[in-house]
Amino acid sequence: MPDTQALVNDFLNQLKKRKIEGSQATAKQTAELLRSVISQTRVPYTNQAGALIDSVKAVGERLIAANPVELAVGNIVRRVLHIIREEDVSLTTAAMAGLNLSAVSDDEDDADRDDRPVLSAAAVAAASRSTLRPPSLQTLLEDVPDSAAVPHTSSSGGDSEGKSKSADKSSRSRKLKHDVIEAVNELIQDINTCHEQIAEQAVEHIHQNEVILTLGSSRTVLEFLCAAKEKKRSFRVFVAEGAPRYQGHLLAKELVARGLQTTLITDSAVFAMISRVNMVIVGAHAVMANGGVIAPVGLNMVALAAQKHAVPFVVLAGSHKVRDYETAPSIVTAETIVMTLWKQVLQT
Secondary structure, three states: OOOHHHHHHHHHHHHHOOOOOOHHHHHHHHHHHHHHHHHOOOOOOOOHHHHHHHHHHHHHHHHHHHOOOOHHHHHHHHHHHHHHHHHHHHHHHHHHHHHOOOOOOOOOOHHHHHHOOOOOHHHHHHHHHHHHOOOOHHHHHHOOOHHHOOOOOOHHHHHHHHHHHHHHHHHHHHHHHHHHHHHHHHHHHHHHOHHHHHHOOHHHHOOOOOEEEEEOOOHHHHHHHHHHHHOOOOOEEEEEOOOOOOOHHHHHHHHHHOOOEEEEEOHHHHHHHHHHOOEEEEEOOEEEOOOOEEOOOOHHHHHHHHHHOOOOEEEEOOHHHEEOOOOOOOOEEOHHHHHHHHHHHHHO
């Protein structure tokens, strides 16, 4: 298996030199790298989730600093951290249910106490605190006092129970890493199929003989429009060229090559054409928690024109572009907001 440090350094060089094109490819490779980091991380018996989180954070900070402009990297790092915490809480909850916690009562008969093992009040209180702020599974089990343990009838029985506990710890360690890796695999699968999943909804939004306006170039928008064309929808597309990079020229060529009726227009003609448009469909760099988006230059103008003429405005973005921990002050942000968020990424 390749060395993790070598994989991280190679990916860092690609990010710094911007050799990876598109947020989908960046998000996928970031998730695959973090999966390798998790699989090769040695976890202790206690605080297993903490060890995985520290490893992912250490790598994630370097990745984000390598190319702060690519917001998908930070999104995936935080998604993986959330997965680790979520799986740890799930295992902790299952362990608490298996322990069958119950407080020791002063009125309870001695015979009842001998029949079934119970946990002391201290153990129950520790478990309650753990429910409010869940630790790792092994931390919870290590915090159980010795008074809560089942009395041993013989030394041989104690030895066998000690071996059983050691094997149980090892199995739980493997269980946490296995569950986290499985969840990361599902995340990678979602990233791979995000365009297809979005394109499946094209026929619900694009109808016969409609006029669609878009700006710049986006693979998600391309697949979305082509999916509607494959469903025998007949419509026309106006593509604003998207100065200064003029990515709209690339999208227009792709649409024409796939048989869609396409017209390339200048950005200054958007307001004049918007009254003939039934819907605006665009891509985005990132989607914020309050519904705001970080979008290409010029999209703010398109949004204002659509608002003026009450034209539906649809933004297409995969789940790897969602930043559910930040907000934007407007529906479509401009370059100033992008620069502000870049600074925030550098500080995290």
